[in-house]
Amino acid sequence: MSDQRFPDWQELVLTVATxxxxxxxxxxxxLGFEQTWVEQPLAHERGPDGWVTAPADADQSLVHVYTEPDDTDAAARLNAALGDRFGEVHSQVLATEDWLGQWRQGRRNIDLEAGWSLGPPWLADQAPDRARHIIIDPGLAFGAGDHMTTQDCCRLVIRLTRPGDRVLDLGAGSGVLAILALKLDASEAYAVELDRLAHGEILRNGALNESRNLHGVLGDARAADVQGPFDLILANIGAAELRAMAPAMAAWVAPRARLVLSGLVEWAADDVVAAYTAAGWHEIDRLTGAHEWVTVALEWPESE
Ligand SMILES: C[S@@+](CC[C@H](N)C(=O)[O-])C[C@H]1O[C@@H](n2cnc3c(N)ncnc32)[C@H](O)[C@@H]1O
Known part of the structure; x- marks a missing residue:
């Protein structure tokens, strides 16, 4: 069924030497083909700290050309002009789709642990327990709940947050972890994020959840402008940055502080955890059910 807000278009794909x-x-x-997009097919390989993305074949590129769907001889014109040199031109008409509507329909509330859930604003009424539900608008920031590291971090936040905790969320993305901790009666949360668009999402999601004492901090987690001590530190950020932050993290901790580390692939996790145990932390929990992703909780001693 055609939806005039989302017109059909024809896509032609040429394989071209880069x-x-x-x-x-x-x-x-x-030739009058103005709407183009160049795609470099990518391959994903294991690197020491996670997945590394590189061109699958740097010598070949795909050129996508977009035309009106009724331009039925576009492929023939391209073949005539370029075909003998640049190979066969594949074309297809892409049907009208209400992509936004489909995307919204595909979303759901996600069950976390102990009756807690999270989901988008338009599904909040369907939450199994509204008092144990947080709203995250899937927008421009990582952390709408789709990724398993977000879900596992949420599970550990539910297990580890104590009323009155001061919380530091490093690489906060959508703000999901800080917002959840506040809903679990943390007293205040600092959500540090490098990306300006995500920083805006933290504040927006905080408002959707009526979060009090949520402080968005725009900046680099490795030199965050925040004042400890914190009782709960959350960092779903990636192995290389976590390893780099291990020595400095001690400046922010309260006695018996808890720390959640994620964004770790299983082949990097032990090495990162070793950097934290060397700094004085000890491991208290570990979630490994998320394919290759590992999420670890550690605790700081009562006193040094
Ligand atoms: C994997 S996402 C995690 C988002 C959210 N905390 C969650 O658990 O879903 C990592 C976030 O960290 C941010 N980030 C990456 N490096 C950073 C840094 N050095 N300082 C601050 N934020 C950083 C990214 O922009 C991204 O939003």
Missing amino acids: ADLDEVLGRLAQ
């Missing part, structure tokens, strides 16, 4: 890209794009423009 060295010829500039020439091809220039000739496409001469």
